Amino acid sequence: MAKRLSKKFSMNPDWRGHPPFTEETRHELLQYVTSWRPSELVQKTYGRKPIRFLIFGPSGHGKSSFISSIKSCLDGEIGQGAVVGAGMAQVSRQYNEHPLIYKGEDLPFVLCDSRGLHEEGGGAAIDGIRMVITGQFQQGEIMPTQREMLIDPAMPFKATDLPLGIIFVVDATKSENLRTKHSFALYLEKIIDFLNDNEIPRCVVMTHTDAVVSSDLKTTFSNKSLETAVDSSGKLFRVPKNNVYPVKCYTEETGTKKKVDILLLCALKGVLIAARHRAEFIARSNTRSQIRDHGFQPLGGRASDI
Numbered sequence: 293m294a295k296r297l298s299k300k301f302s303m304n305p306d307w308r309g310h311p312p313f314t315e316e317t318r319h320e321l322l323q324y325v326t327s328w329r330p331s332e333l334v335q336k337t338y339g340r341k342p343i344r345f346l347i348f349g350p351s352g353h354g355k356s357s358f359i360s361s362i363k364s365c366l367d368g369e370i371g372q373g374a375v376v377g378a379g380m381a382q383v384s385r386q387y388n389e390h391p392l393i394y395k396g397e398d399l400p401f402v403l404c405d406s407r408g409l410h411e412e413g414g415g416a417a418i419d420g421i422r423m424v425i426t427g428q429f430q431q432g433e434i435m436p437t438q439r440e441m442l443i444d445p446a447m448p449f450k451a452t453d454l455p456l457g458i459i460f461v462v463d464a465t466k467s468e469n470l471r472t473k474h475s476f477a478l479y480l481e482k483i484i485d486f487l488n489d490n491e492i493p494r495c496v497v498m499t500h501t502d503a504v505v506s507s508d509l510k511t512t513f514s515n516k517s518l519e520t521a522v523d524s525s526g527k528l529f530r531v532p533k534n535n536v537y538p539v540k541c542y543t544e545e546t547g548t549k550k551k552v553d554i555l556l557l558c559a560l561k562g563v564l565i566a567a568r569h570r571a572e573f574i575a576r577s578n579t580r581s582q583i584r585d586h587g588f589q590p591l592g593g594r595a596s597d598i
């Protein structure tokens with residue numbers, strides 16, 4: 293009894309509320325993610341194209357691994373969805389839209405892989421990133437580095453060309469170090485300013501949780517070192533702490549695991565909730581501006597009153 297009590301009181305309290313790591317939670321999260329659909333108004337506004345979520349982050353921090361892991365989680369089997377590196381610099385150089393398939397059907401959104409941010413010598417050019425955000429890059433096109441950037445980025449774009457979310461991916465063991473790099477902070481600021489100006493929701497997916505929480509992923513939300521990493525990742529990408537999602541990617545597993553899936557699905561659910569709010573806002577603003585353009589008369593008022 294004394295032993296049980298001392299174990300109980302030696303555990304850290306959770307720093308974030310979270311669902312239990314049970315099979316039921318995995319099932320509920322999977323249900324949410326796979327049944328997520330944009331409303332009719334949003335579908336009408338955005339057309340038939342899948343909704344885009346862009347993945348940005350420094351090279352080697354796990355962007356492609358996160359995409360692959362989400363695919364494996366939906367599939368129930370480990371596969372190689374996006375090419376992942378092992379000790380290589382700058383593996384992904386292209387812009388790549390990855391469809392997500394559940395039980396043979398495409399989900400209405402895609403995860404878009406991209407070239408690493410600002411790695412010495414070969415990071416993605418800021419103007420190239422702006423072009424990816426505004427939908428001016430085709431599937432498979434190589435994203436230029438600052439040196440290679442020759443294209444005029446000043447192309448007009450519509451609100452519906454923009455993604456409904458940016459997912460910054462960062463390695464939990466490296467975020468603190470990145471914060472001290474002045475050149476990276478300046479580079480990131482330009483990207484964040486552009487996202488703010490266009491009101492694009494963003495969050496952080498923090499990979500390598502397993503490297504910090506070495507014992508059991510169940511202790512993710514009570515581990516103090518991980519809380520510190522969540523804090524510094526939030527400050528680095530200027531998102532509130534509750535929009536930083538710790539995950540572990542599938543790296544050496546041969547089958548999917550309940551706790552790994554739960555962390556991955558919690559992250560994706562957070563992205564989808566933010567996207568729904570933004571999409572509804574754009575769809576309604578779009579409808580209002582069409583009403584203005586066409587001079588429709590709404591019930592109880594003249595068009596000029598809107």
Ligand SMILES: Nc1nc2c(ncn2[C@@H]2O[C@H](COP(=O)(O)OP(=O)(O)OP(=O)(O)O)[C@@H](O)[C@H]2O)c(=O)[nH]1
Nearest residue numbers: 351352353354355356357377382383384408500541
């Ligand atoms: N232990 C552990 N390793 C991870 C995790 N996520 C990614 N990795 C490893 O980190 C390395 C880099 O992962 P990638 O997914 O290729 O990183 P990337 O951001 O796509 O890199 P670039 O394509 O070069 O920009 C690989 O060796 C992965 O296996 C994680 O959550 N835990």
Ligand SMILES: [Mg+2]
Nearest residue numbers: 355356383384
């Ligand atoms: Mg990659």
